Amino acid sequence: MPKTSEQKRKILELCRIFEERTDDEHGMTAAELIGALDECGVSAERKSLYGDIDALRDFGMDIVSVREAQRTEYRLVSRTFELAELKLLVDAVQASRFVTAKKSRALIAKLETLTSHAEAGQLHRQVVVAQRGKSVNEQIYYSVDTIYAAMASECMIRFLYCEWSASKQLVPRRSGAFYEVSPWLLTWENENYYLIAYDHAASILKYYRVDKMLSLSILEQPRLGRDVFEALDIAGFAKKTFGMFAGDETVVTLRCDNSRFGTDVPMRPISGRELQVRASVAVSHQFFGWLSGFGSRIRIVSPESVCEQYRRYLQDILSLYIADITDITGNYPEEDVP
Numbered sequence: 444m445p446k447t448s449e450q451k452r453k454i455l456e457l458c459r460i461f462e463e464r465t466d467d468e469h470g471m472t473a474a475e476l477i478g479a480l481d482e483c484g485v486s487a488e489r490k491s492l493y494g495d496i497d498a499l500r501d502f503g504m505d506i507v508s509v510r511e512a513q514r515t516e517y518r519l520v521s522r523t524f525e526l527a528e529l530k531l532l533v534d535a536v537q538a539s540r541f542v543t544a545k546k547s548r549a550l551i552a553k554l555e556t557l558t559s560h561a562e563a564g565q566l567h568r569q570v571v572v573a574q575r576g577k578s579v580n581e582q583i584y585y586s587v588d589t590i591y592a593a594m595a596s597e598c599m600i601r602f603l604y605c606e607w608s609a610s611k612q613l614v615p616r617r618s619g620a621f622y623e624v625s626p627w628l629l630t631w632e633n634e635n636y637y638l639i640a641y642d643h644a645a646s647i648l649k650y651y652r653v654d655k656m657l658s659l660s661i662l663e664q665p666r667l668g669r670d671v672f673e674a675l676d677i678a679g680f681a682k683k684t685f686g687m688f689a690g691d692e693t694v695v696t697l698r699c700d701n702s703r704f705g706t707d708v709p710m711r712p713i714s715g716r717e718l719q720v721r722a723s724v725a726v727s728h729q730f731f732g733w734l735s736g737f738g739s740r741i742r743i744v745s746p747e748s749v750c751e752q753y754r755r756y757l758q759d760i761l762s763l764y765i766a767d768i769t770d771i772t773g774n775y776p777e778e779d780v781p
Contacts, residue, residue: 449485452485453480453485453491456480457476457480457487457499460479460480461499464560465518466558468561469561471518477492522558523557524557529557529562530565532554536551537551539634546584582656582659586659589659590653592661593626594629596661597665598664600625600640600661600662601621601659601660602622602657602658605656613655623662624641624649626638627639627640627648630650636652637650637652639672641667643667646671648672648675692726693723693749694723695745696720696721697720697721697743698713698744699718699737699741700718709721719744726752
């Protein structure tokens with residue numbers, strides 16, 4: 444191999460050795476660096492090695508020399524990502540339900556290449572500890588990319604929209620008929636990607652969960668619904684659709700043991716820890732389901748019409764378990780009274 448090519452390769456191999464084998468806490472002596480280069484099939488002398496290290500420093504690599512216990516070590520002490528930042532990214536990948544377990548492992552393996560082998564072990568230990576439910580749809584990453592491409596080119600898309608079967612398989616809705624919509628916005632809500640798109644057949648905006656899409660492709664037709672989308676209050680739509688789900692929006696007064704609505708709604712203390720809260724919500728079965736999850740710790744004060752809807756909602760549920768309920772207050776058939 445010509446001398447110039449050999450020198451170029453030596454610099455590249457030395458760069459990789461510093462990135463993979465050294466960090467803030469781990470260094471290598473000149474002799475160890477020469478040995479590592481020899482393992483790669485590259486010969487080096489101590490004098491030329493010092494010049495190569497200086498060249499890497501000039502290139503921007505933060506290589507320092509540290510004198511410890513009768514030996515001088517060389518370490519790469521700063522990188523594009525600090526270890527704490529990589530841990531944060533690993534946690535984000537592992538916590539994302541839409542990222543499948545297989546893709547999580549692949550992404551984390553790539554993140555591990557951004558630090559030394561020693562520090563990568565700490566990232567690996569984090570992954571083992573964090574076990575969370577994951578999506579099983581491997582196509583979601585490509586679906587997101589395709590949707591962004593369609594929005595950039597302002598084209599419609601088509602896809603199969605699915606639901607989960609009892610056997611945990613994605614089964615297309617509409618007997619396998621394709622959906623054709625105009626994509627306008629991707630949003631991240633409740634640990635899932637959602638597409639907000641214009642359905643030209645219904646002349647309204649709808650939302651679709653991206654991990655339930657299969658066979659997604661871009662159509663040549665230009666997308667529709669610009670005027671509808673531009674008139675949309677995106678924050679309000681997301682809050683109503685993903686926060687309390689769709690329904691008639693009503694101002695409801697609630698009493699609860701502490702605020703479960705954040706800081707953007709009016710509230711006042713009643714007694715002790717009890718608060719009275721006024722919030723605009725989309726009254727629906729989903730809202731009542733959220734409400735019932737808190738049991739007796741939260742109740743509707745007004746309006747009475749919403750109170751009555753909630754009573755009927757609870758009574759319908761109880762009727763599945765207790766026969767001949769006469770009302771929601773506990774007047775059960777005599778034979779059921781203890």
